[in-house]
Amino acid sequence: MTIASLTAPPIASPHAHGGNTVSRTMFRVQMALVPATLFGFWLYGWPSVFMWMLTMLSCLGFEALSLKLMGRTRIKATLLDGSALLTAWLLALTLPPWAPWWVAVVGGFIAIVIGKQVFGGVGQNVFNPAMVARVALLVSFPLPLTQWVMPLPMTSIAAPDFVQGLRIFLTSLPMPDAMASASLLGYTKTEMSRGIDLLQSLGGDHGALISWLGARSGSFGESASLLILGGGIYMLIAGIITWHTPVAVLAGLAIPAAIGHAVDPAHYLSASTHLLSGAAMLGAFFIATDYVTSPNTWAGQLVFGLGIGFLTWVIRSFGGYPEGMAFAVLLMNALTPVIDRFVKPRILGRDRKGKPLSIPEKEA
Amino acid sequence: MGFMNLFKHFLGNQILGNSWGVHPDDHKRPAADAAVRKLPIPPRLHLMLSQHVGAPSRPVVLVGQQVKKGELIAAAQGNISAPLHASTSGVISAIGEITAPHASGLTGMAISIDADGEDAWIETVVPADPFALSADEIAKRVAAAGVVGLGGATFPSSVKLNLGRRSNIDTLIMNGSECEPYLSCDDRLMRDKAASIVAGIRLMLISTGAKCAKVGIEDNKPEAIEAMREAAAGFPEIGIFPVPARYPMGSDRQLIVELTGREVPSDARAADVGVIVHNVGTAYAVQQAVCLGRPLVTRLMTLNGGAVAEPGNYEVPLGTLVSDLVAFAGGTRSEPAKLVMGGPMMGTILPHTRVPVIKGTSGILLLDAAEVAESEPDACIRCGSCVKACPMGLLPLEMSAHIRNDDMDGAVDLGLSDCIACGCCAYVCPSHIPLVQYFYHAKGDLYARERGKLRTEATKKLALQRQDRLAREAREKAEVAAKRKAEREAAAAAKAAAEAAAKEKQGESA
Numbered sequence: 046m047t048i049a050s051l052t053a054p055p056i057a058s059p060h061a062h063g064g065n066t067v068s069r070t071m072f073r074v075q076m077a078l079v080p081a082t083l084f085g086f087w088l089y090g091w092p093s094v095f096m097w098m099l100t101m102l103s104c105l106g107f108e109a110l111s112l113k114l115m116g117r118t119r120i121k122a123t124l125l126d127g128s129a130l131l132t133a134w135l136l137a138l139t140l141p142p143w144a145p146w147w148v149a150v151v152g153g154f155i156a157i158v159i160g161k162q163v164f165g166g167v168g169q170n171v172f173n174p175a176m177v178a179r180v181a182l183l184v185s186f187p188l189p190l191t192q193w194v195m196p197l198p199m200t201s202i203a204a205p206d207f208v209q210g211l212r213i214f215l216t217s218l219p220m221p222d223a224m225a226s227a228s229l230l231g232y233t234k235t236e237m238s239r240g241i242d243l244l245q246s247l248g249g250d251h252g253a254l255i256s257w258l259g260a261r262s263g264s265f266g267e268s269a270s271l272l273i274l275g276g277g278i279y280m281l282i283a284g285i286i287t288w289h290t291p292v293a294v295l296a297g298l299a300i301p302a303a304i305g306h307a308v309d310p311a312h313y314l315s316a317s318t319h320l321l322s323g324a325a326m327l328g329a330f331f332i333a334t335d336y337v338t339s340p341n342t343w344a345g346q347l348v349f350g351l352g353i354g355f356l357t358w359v360i361r362s363f364g365g366y367p368e369g370m371a372f373a374v375l376l377m378n379a380l381t382p383v384i385d386r387f388v389k390p391r392i393l394g395r396d397r398k399g400k401p402l403s404i405p406e407k408e409a
Numbered sequence: 410m411g412f413m414n415l416f417k418h419f420l421g422n423q424i425l426g427n428s429w430g431v432h433p434d435d436h437k438r439p440a441a442d443a444a445v446r447k448l449p450i451p452p453r454l455h456l457m458l459s460q461h462v463g464a465p466s467r468p469v470v471l472v473g474q475q476v477k478k479g480e481l482i483a484a485a486q487g488n489i490s491a492p493l494h495a496s497t498s499g500v501i502s503a504i505g506e507i508t509a510p511h512a513s514g515l516t517g518m519a520i521s522i523d524a525d526g527e528d529a530w531i532e533t534v535v536p537a538d539p540f541a542l543s544a545d546e547i548a549k550r551v552a553a554a555g556v557v558g559l560g561g562a563t564f565p566s567s568v569k570l571n572l573g574r575r576s577n578i579d580t581l582i583m584n585g586s587e588c589e590p591y592l593s594c595d596d597r598l599m600r601d602k603a604a605s606i607v608a609g610i611r612l613m614l615i616s617t618g619a620k621c622a623k624v625g626i627e628d629n630k631p632e633a634i635e636a637m638r639e640a641a642a643g644f645p646e647i648g649i650f651p652v653p654a655r656y657p658m659g660s661d662r663q664l665i666v667e668l669t670g671r672e673v674p675s676d677a678r679a680a681d682v683g684v685i686v687h688n689v690g691t692a693y694a695v696q697q698a699v700c701l702g703r704p705l706v707t708r709l710m711t712l713n714g715g716a717v718a719e720p721g722n723y724e725v726p727l728g729t730l731v732s733d734l735v736a737f738a739g740g741t742r743s744e745p746a747k748l749v750m751g752g753p754m755m756g757t758i759l760p761h762t763r764v765p766v767i768k769g770t771s772g773i774l775l776l777d778a779a780e781v782a783e784s785e786p787d788a789c790i791r792c793g794s795c796v797k798a799c800p801m802g803l804l805p806l807e808m809s810a811h812i813r814n815d816d817m818d819g820a821v822d823l824g825l826s827d828c829i830a831c832g833c834c835a836y837v838c839p840s841h842i843p844l845v846q847y848f849y850h851a852k853g854d855l856y857a858r859e860r861g862k863l864r865t866e867a868t869k870k871l872a873l874q875r876q877d878r879l880a881r882e883a884r885e886k887a888e889v890a891a892k893r894k895a896e897r898e899a900a901a902a903a904k905a906a907a908e909a910a911a912k913e914k915q916g917e918s919a
Binding site: 055056057058059060061062063064065066067069070119122123126128166167168169287336337341342385389390391392393394395399401402403404405 | 663754780781830832
């Protein structure tokens, strides 16, 4: 920057500040993730703890390395702003709970270096870094990324202890069949491909209650819809996010799902199943609401959210992958600049096109 | 009522996304609740010649001249200007430069008066019935008294009164919202001088030709609302309307929407939609000028901030140095980190305290380090807080991105010229980006570029004219030369012919 009055210490008003900071915002989002994370630890045991910790560490490490290589000043302040940690946290929540160590490291590299720093660092990336990493991992290493473990609460006898957990985490041995399980979306997709329709594969009640509480196989932090929803509502009340994006995502997913299910229940899952499965809740409240990669007007956010929800439903129902939230988010991230270009707030005193309002005729 | 308001608030903010503005801590009390204190006349006063919008006033006194309080010392010049009056009796000691109340610390011309301590008023002419005066006469008296907009805009009030009459306005909006934090001088004035303000409003109604007046007061000033309601009780044309406390409610375009539902087109003035906005402090000054014949020589202002020993409202003669005011108010409690004239949201910082109080000084703030909360700017995380806060519906984050890349045209396309510099965006920015500074920079740059363009055009025109002139001169020269040549040739030919004829004659004769 060469313009002196832009780099000089500010003399212009305002001389007061509301007190919000980047790190405060990031910290509060992380607080909203704590319940679901703790529940994940309890559900999936020590290997998930190691996976979460290493993802956090690797993201922080790659962030520090990138900043250093790019010759940035204020490395410590940027590291402490919490953006890399939040990316890491969100990535960890979407990984299989027993993912081996190298998934965490490679994931951290893709998220921070390729997903964020290559674009110029915080605020500059086009795509959600956590979703970039998740999709890149899924496409590159489909097997470890779809190995779901049965929930083995820490208190149960079968749960691995600390040392066993470390061994599972570091050696990436194939999981014993008895422990492996499929997520609901994965299971139904596989059965459908074998010609067994939903009415038979699900066999009546498939337990919305379990979905709410989360004692089922799935990604590390996604299974407990209730806890994610709780975190989301906390963020709404705290004013970190507005309702527009999450509601639009959930509506975009639920409306086509309800229609599809009503038309052909044998081939389309119900709206409640869609909403409570996979990354729907996490995506709606934590991923799609990412500041950097979503539109910055409320109307744009509605379009963006509806797009994510709808695409998720399309990919889940017709695509090759059982879960489509990550793909849908990335696709809509790409559209964000376009949405921002076309959806702008109306300027006071101007019409939607930016022309000044006409001066009213006066009765003399 | 309360429930409906809450519902409307929710509908506006949450459902429609119409959540403009911010809700800063107002810091108005205890200063607002302390009784007004009158500043004793300081030994020397400095009255800036340029303390209003428009042309600076022209001194009409000489150094060494004796003046009475209220005597004209500088006259208005031009259509938009205001006269200046001595704010105490004494001797004109200098007409020279003094540091202007501006962030730059540059100087401006001022008339200095050494007070004689008597504070003797000039003889004033008081009309028998001010409310029987004609609209034109009221405006004239307001103009002669040097009354300008006291909310801080300092636009000559009489010009606005006349404009209102010419453009057939129907509603006079009185701005008593005082939405800037820390400031409470309007609040105090409404509590103490409600009857005078109402009289001023009645005079302004006559002068503008408006049918009714709507006084908007933020609901964080219940005492002022009560006092004004009482004073206006007998006058059905004057309505007191509590408005939600929300910054910048006192910005004219926002207040007009709130009180009348009308939206001023971006290229038009308030008068074009049938309203005129005046500050309640101005109404008081109008009443003083018309009913008592007293020109504007003092004003009520707030001294506040964490570093001030005795925060409160003070009646201060114009031209008082800020240092005199601070000293009277018990000095400072701690080292002030920032010295601000006006409110914290839109005020300007002052280089030091040896600057004079002007007509537009609504307050002086001595902010301590905790209140200033300076922080190094981080990168924009596109959180959109600024978009939600902007009362004009702009995209501050996009505009600042364009300005950072020196793309001023891009910023203008996004509505830079509609920015009112209220500071909401920078106030909420979690990255502490000095957005308003960017916008000031861009506006300055655009202004300079506009000036440059005009200058280039003028130069080009001159150059073209010169070329034309040179070409014309050359052409004329050539024409003259050709003419001469033709004349010479014709003459030569005539001569030759004559000679030949003579020869022939000789030959014949021979």
